[in-house]
Structures are given as structure tokens and as C-alpha cells.
Amino acid sequence: MNFQKSILSLGWYHEVYHNFSTPTPRIKMQLQTILNRVEKQKGFVYSKARFNENGELEVELCPRRNSKAICSGCGNKGPTYDHTSIRRFQYVPLWGIAVFLVYSMRRVNCGECGVTTERVPWACGKTQQSYSFRLFLATWAMSWKETATVFSTSWDSVYRASRAIATELVRGQRAFVGNR
Ligand SMILES: [Zn+2]
Helix, strand or coil: CCHHHHHHHHCHHHHHHHHHHCCCCCCCCCHHHHHHHHCCCCCEEEEEEEECCCCCEEEEEEECCCCCEEECCCCCEECEEEEEEEEEEEEEEECCEEEEEEEEEEEEEECCCEEEEEEECCECCCCCECHHHHHHHHHHHHHHHHHHHHCCCCHHHHHHHHHHHHHHHHHHHHHHHHHC
16 A cells, blocks of 8 residues: 555644644743653752753752751761762663763761762662662563463563674664664
8 A cells, every 4th residue: 555645635744744834932841841750859850951961861969958868877967078979870771771870979977977979859778779760670670470360371481582682783873873
């Protein structure tokens, strides 16, 4: 079937072309708006977002004005002692783009525990994965297990098949990017 002909006959093509060519008020939605919608970080705000040299999205987080850091030892709020180096936490990818939250951890001068690193709501301890990213990965892992059960095969078989396909896709994508 001639697809172009069929959509032309429906008038759909004209409709789409018309809509694309007519100046309409632009809808700009910031990444921060989306992030605030899916996951607000209590006591923190999403600030700048940018692509780094590897094509990954980096979104900076800043403490909300006048918000005190939480001691990772006891959970009490305390005054900021200083800031440690900037850390990156992997977040759920958006449209296939790797996303990282970037934050300069505060150290807390805690009356109970002394100087400790603050506790943040999106990740625990020294991990470089956010809770959301872990949940995202775990969901995929769970899908493999469920797939294995449904098709009476092992988790390992599903994993190996998925990995092989993913490798092929990445290889294909690289070839595609290289050809442009
Ligand atoms: Zn403490």
C-alpha cells in the first residue's frame, strides 16, 4: 500500500504540514519543571541543566535558601561546616539520554556526631546511583525474571539475550553516527 497516498487521501498529511508550518506559541518546558513533577527533592532545588562533553545530561542541585543540612549520622539538622567536592549521581535516563544529578555535598557540624557528610534525599552513603536509578534498574531486572518465568527459561538466558541485543544496537548506533 502506498502510505503517502493513503494519508494524503485522508487529508492527514495536509493537517500535519499545516500545523508544522503555522507559527504557534512555542511551548518551552524546562527540564527542571519535569524533574520537579516526577521527583521533588525536599530542601533542594534543581538549578542549571547542561550537556557535558560525553553527551550526558547533568542537572545541578542546590540547597534551598536557609535550609540546613541533615547529619548522616543522627539525622539532626546542623550548621554547614564546609563543602566537599562535586559529586555525580546517576539518575533515570530521559529519552535514552544518561542523566546525572550534580551536587556539592555539605559537611555538617553536628552537636552529636562532630563533622559529618550530609544526608541527601536522592541517594544513600557514597553510592553514585540515585534511589530512582536503582529502582529503574531493578524494574528491568525484574522484567527479565518475569520474562524467564513466562517463557520457561532461565533469568540468565534472558539476561544474555538482552545483553547481546543491546551490544548489537549500540554497535549499530555507533555505525549510524559514524556514517553521518
Ligand atoms: Zn549527627
